[in-house]
Amino acid sequence: MQFDDLTKLLPAEAILLSEESRRVYECDALSAHRVIPGCVVLPDTIKQVQDVLAYCHSNDIPVVARGAGTGLSGGAMPHAEGVLLNLAKFDQIISLDPLQKIARVQPGVRNLAISDAARPHGLYYAPDPSSQIACTIGGNVAENSGGVHCLKYGLTVHNILQIKVVTITGNLITIGSHALDSPGYDLLALFTGSEGMLGVIVEVTVKLLPIPPFNKVLLAAFDNIENAGEGVAGIIANGIIPAGLEMMDKAGIRAVEGFVHAGYPVDAEAILLCELDGTEDEVNNGLNQVKNLLSGYGATQVRIAKDEAESKLFWAGRKAAFPAVGRISPDYYCMDGTIPRKHLAKVLTGINELSIKHKLAVVNVFHAGDGNLHPLILYDVAKPGELERAERFGSEILELCIEMGGTITGEHGVGVEKIREMCIQFSEDELEQFHAVKAVFDNKGLLNPGKAVPTLNRCAEFGAMHIHKGKDKFPELERF
Amino acid sequence: MVEKIALIKEQVLEAIENASSLNIIAGGSKEFLGRKITGTPLEMGRYQGIINYEPSELFITVKAGTLLGEIIQVLAERGQMLAFEPPQFTEKTTVGGVVATGLSGPRRAYTGSVRDYVLGIHCINGLGQDLSFGGQVMKNVAGYDLSRVMTGSYGTLGVILDVTFKVMPIPEFELTCFCELSRKDALTKMYELSCKPFPVSASCYDGEKLYLRISGYRDTVKTILTGIGFEEYLNGDQFWRNLRDFRSSFFNTDKNIWRLSLPVTAKPEIGDDQYLIDWGGAQYWIKSDRPANEFFKMAEELGGNATLFKGTGHNENIFQPLQEDMMIIQQGLKRAFDPHSVLNPGKMYAAI
Numbered sequence: 001m002q003f004d005d006l007t008k009l010l011p012a013e014a015i016l017l018s019e020e021s022r023r024v025y026e027c028d029a030l031s032a033h034r035v036i037p038g039c040v041v042l043p044d045t046i047k048q049v050q051d052v053l054a055y056c057h058s059n060d061i062p063v064v065a066r067g068a069g070t071g072l073s074g075g076a077m078p079h080a081e082g083v084l085l086n087l088a089k090f091d092q093i094i095s096l097d098p099l100q101k102i103a104r105v106q107p108g109v110r111n112l113a114i115s116d117a118a119r120p121h122g123l124y125y126a127p128d129p130s131s132q133i134a135c136t137i138g139g140n141v142a143e144n145s146g147g148v149h150c151l152k153y154g155l156t157v158h159n160i161l162q163i164k165v166v167t168i169t170g171n172l173i174t175i176g177s178h179a180l181d182s183p184g185y186d187l188l189a190l191f192t193g194s195e196g197m198l199g200v201i202v203e204v205t206v207k208l209l210p211i212p213p214f215n216k217v218l219l220a221a222f223d224n225i226e227n228a229g230e231g232v233a234g235i236i237a238n239g240i241i242p243a244g245l246e247m248m249d250k251a252g253i254r255a256v257e258g259f260v261h262a263g264y265p266v267d268a269e270a271i272l273l274c275e276l277d278g279t280e281d282e283v284n285n286g287l288n289q290v291k292n293l294l295s296g297y298g299a300t301q302v303r304i305a306k307d308e309a310e311s312k313l314f315w316a317g318r319k320a321a322f323p324a325v326g327r328i329s330p331d332y333y334c335m336d337g338t339i340p341r342k343h344l345a346k347v348l349t350g351i352n353e354l355s356i357k358h359k360l361a362v363v364n365v366f367h368a369g370d371g372n373l374h375p376l377i378l379y380d381v382a383k384p385g386e387l388e389r390a391e392r393f394g395s396e397i398l399e400l401c402i403e404m405g406g407t408i409t410g411e412h413g414v415g416v417e418k419i420r421e422m423c424i425q426f427s428e429d430e431l432e433q434f435h436a437v438k439a440v441f442d443n444k445g446l447l448n449p450g451k452a453v454p455t456l457n458r459c460a461e462f463g464a465m466h467i468h469k470g471k472d473k474f475p476e477l478e479r480f
Numbered sequence: 481m482v483e484k485i486a487l488i489k490e491q492v493l494e495a496i497e498n499a500s501s502l503n504i505i506a507g508g509s510k511e512f513l514g515r516k517i518t519g520t521p522l523e524m525g526r527y528q529g530i531i532n533y534e535p536s537e538l539f540i541t542v543k544a545g546t547l548l549g550e551i552i553q554v555l556a557e558r559g560q561m562l563a564f565e566p567p568q569f570t571e572k573t574t575v576g577g578v579v580a581t582g583l584s585g586p587r588r589a590y591t592g593s594v595r596d597y598v599l600g601i602h603c604i605n606g607l608g609q610d611l612s613f614g615g616q617v618m619k620n621v622a623g624y625d626l627s628r629v630m631t632g633s634y635g636t637l638g639v640i641l642d643v644t645f646k647v648m649p650i651p652e653f654e655l656t657c658f659c660e661l662s663r664k665d666a667l668t669k670m671y672e673l674s675c676k677p678f679p680v681s682a683s684c685y686d687g688e689k690l691y692l693r694i695s696g697y698r699d700t701v702k703t704i705l706t707g708i709g710f711e712e713y714l715n716g717d718q719f720w721r722n723l724r725d726f727r728s729s730f731f732n733t734d735k736n737i738w739r740l741s742l743p744v745t746a747k748p749e750i751g752d753d754q755y756l757i758d759w760g761g762a763q764y765w766i767k768s769d770r771p772a773n774e775f776f777k778m779a780e781e782l783g784g785n786a787t788l789f790k791g792t793g794h795n796e797n798i799f800q801p802l803q804e805d806m807m808i809i810q811q812g813l814k815r816a817f818d819p820h821s822v823l824n825p826g827k828m829y830a831a832i
């Protein structure tokens with residue numbers, strides 16, 4: 001058995017071989033894709049990670065790294081003949097320096113735990129994915145995760161300084177530094193969002209920011225989506241960068257109201273939530289300005305939160321959007337395209353047409369400030385054919401995003417889920433460039449095989465019917 | 481401009497054919513930067529123009545040869561800016577040069593660097609292939625983030641054709657203030673302020689005075705000025721522009737100018753050399769004829785890096801030497817983009 005020698009590298013309790021214990025890891029949050037891993041390891045020292053990777057490298061064993069498994073694109077989906085490398089035991093904050101405003105943390109530390117540790121110093125870690133109570137910083141770096149505050153404060157890539165990485169050959173390398181820049185090519189940017197394809201992250205230094213002294217939320221209702229979209233553009237064109245700017249459509253509003261009673265107007269076609277932060281005066285003045293602007297764009301109702309409690313309540317609705325949808329539908333499929341905001345109305349109309357075509361309902365929540373759409377497709381896995389229809393529907397939404405000049409994934413990653421759409425977004429030469437970069441770090445292709453970047457053959461397999469920009473994309477490859 | 485792209489491709493393919501190399505040139509304003517290289521000149525200067533600018537989408541897409549000054553002006557007309565405050569050494573500075581060198585100005589420590597604002601790049605790699613990475617949207621995690629990797633690569637990975645930047649609103653109001661302080665006290669003040677939600681957008685210590693720029697809403701900025709007990713400095717815009725463009729009298733010298741990028745709380749050994757501290761303590765400029773290795777060694781020990789920013793008689797290491805395993809990775813990346821070593825070989829390091 002090829003995993004036997006792992007017992008020489010790790011204590012027995014750090015290796016899971018029974019089917020029962022391996023099954024726990026068969027999927028991430030994209031539960032439609034499941035594979036039971038060949039074996040699961042839970043190292044707790046960097047040396048053990050190095051040994052396991054070097055062993056896998058010598059024996060040609062695939063390796064899939066896993067944080068909390070909250071990924072939504074199947075990035076941490078295991079390999080049947082491979083090792084699932086679980087980083088859960090790396091859960092320590094190594095140091096926190098309030099003067100430098102940085103924290104050095106292990107990869108399995110939960111996102112929210114960093115802000116909790118920084119709070120006594122008046123600091124926090126800005127990227128705040130909705131999954132922040134569960135997801136790990138290692139997973140965040142691997143996915144370049146965002147959150148509702150990333151319009152103003154940036155994504156993971158803007159908020160980290162240094163990572164330590166173990167390569168597939170077992171080398172430990174340091175990328176970036178505690179200075180603001182590092183010599184040579186920007187490997188930190190390359191690793192951020194690389195979905196576990198280039199190396200295993202074993203330490204992260206994050207930047208911390210001072211907690212804004214004050215914030216407040218405004219809720220605006222619209223009787224058509226176009227006005228809401230123009231309102232968003234209006235706010236930004238007026239030089240205001242909100243801390244958060246979220247939109248929800250009618251189906252979303254209704255699902256949420258039935259669940260948390262956030263006081264959202266259920267007859268509106270769309271609502272906007274706009275959070276400003278800064279000094280109390282700045283926020284209050286800014287919100288008044290936003291209120292006037294949005295009224296000018298045809299808002300039927302604009303409410304500035306009276307106090308902190310009401311701000312929280314407005315947010316509670318948005319934050320409960322996914323579970324609220326989970327309550328009205330047995331299953332839902334969360335998409336993640338980004339579009340230039342000006343095409344919002346067109347894209348939402350397109351999504352509604354697709355909804356009729358595929359006979360599946362859809363709820364739209366939207367990081368409106370940065371153009372990141374999260375259509376939630378409602379389906380029931382128990383009904384034959386519905387999952388397939390949902391996937392087809394999702395894929396067509398992503399194609400629509402590409403057509404509008406956007407992208408197939410804003411923050412959830414490609415994983416196994418969007419492999420096919422990668423063939424549409426990128427040309428053959430571009431995909432080859434990605435593979436060339438991958439080969440620098442992992443020429444045997446052992447790290448997270450089959451994810452993130454499709455081979456040209458797979459594209460040919462998928463793409464028989466795909467004509468890109470008027471020309472057949474892979475003319476020299478055989479059709480299947 | 482399709483012809484220009486075809487021409488560039490042709491030049492790359494020709495260089496491969498002849499086993500020669502190219503020296504990518506745009507405005508020439510940063511010629512003093514980096515190692516001296518030979519190679520057939522590849523002129524980008526006339527590849528100019530704004531392809532797309534959408535203020536309400538917060539992005540601008542421009543051709544690499546476009547003058548930085550032009551873009552700054554076009555953005556300013558709509559109340560927006562490049563938040564990394566790129567240096568404009570001369571009026572010939574181009575956008576391609578800004579991205580290739582990855583240099584940012586005084587605002588960098590507070591709002592981010594060039595690569596933080598690069599959303600997408602269209603380029604020709606060393607195989608003459610026409611490639612686009614990233615795009616015009618702010619959130620995009622499809623494929624590896626190669627547009628950020630190309631930023632600061634000194635043209636050694638690809639010929640940059642167009643770039644898309646995220647743009648930001650110009651703050652409503654800015655003022656500059658100063659206070660006479662010892663170096664120790666100035667540094668302490670900078671750390672203290674940066675740990676508070678305090679809208680500093682630049683800070684510089686010149687050995688005698690600490691200068692701060694405060695940006696935000698007019699009322700807030702005025703209130704802050706009253707609160708911190710600094711004196712208002714009336715020629716602030718000029719001061720930061722000179723620092724940004726290396727025109728402050730400090731930079732007027734025959735000595736070598738070293739740039740040290742360090743963890744913000746590091747305390748380099750400066751001795752009697754003249755210096756400037758920028759970026760809240762994270763960037764030191766030192767005028768010195770001390771040997772290069774002293775700076776490289778000191779920067780490494782402090783966890784940062786040194787660059788011979790401007791100087792003579794030295795073409796070995798301009799940038800911080802890399803550890804061997806890191807250099808192997810960098811060489812691998814170079815080969816992945818430019819296997820025949822056609823694009824600016826040796827501009828950053830002899831081996832890439």
Ligand SMILES: Cc1cc2nc3c(=O)[nH]c(=O)nc-3n(C[C@H](O)[C@H](O)[C@H](O)COP(=O)(O)OP(=O)(O)OC[C@H]3O[C@@H](n4cnc5c(N)ncnc54)[C@H](O)[C@@H]3O)c2cc1C
Pocket residue numbers: 028029064065066067068069070071072074075076087107128129130131134135136137138139140141142143144145146147148195196197199200201202322411412448
């Ligand atoms: C309810 C819900 C809400 C969400 N909201 C958001 C949101 O607002 N914004 C957002 O961006 N995402 C969101 N997500 C997606 C997900 O939480 C993020 O992608 C998160 O970063 C994944 O972290 P994780 O620790 O769970 O990683 P996993 O799912 O375990 O892994 C994700 C990927 O990272 C790789 N990986 C993990 N750890 C390492 C490591 N140490 N080294 C190398 N590779 C590694 C894995 O191989 C995999 O490819 C949400 C998910 C859920 C379920």
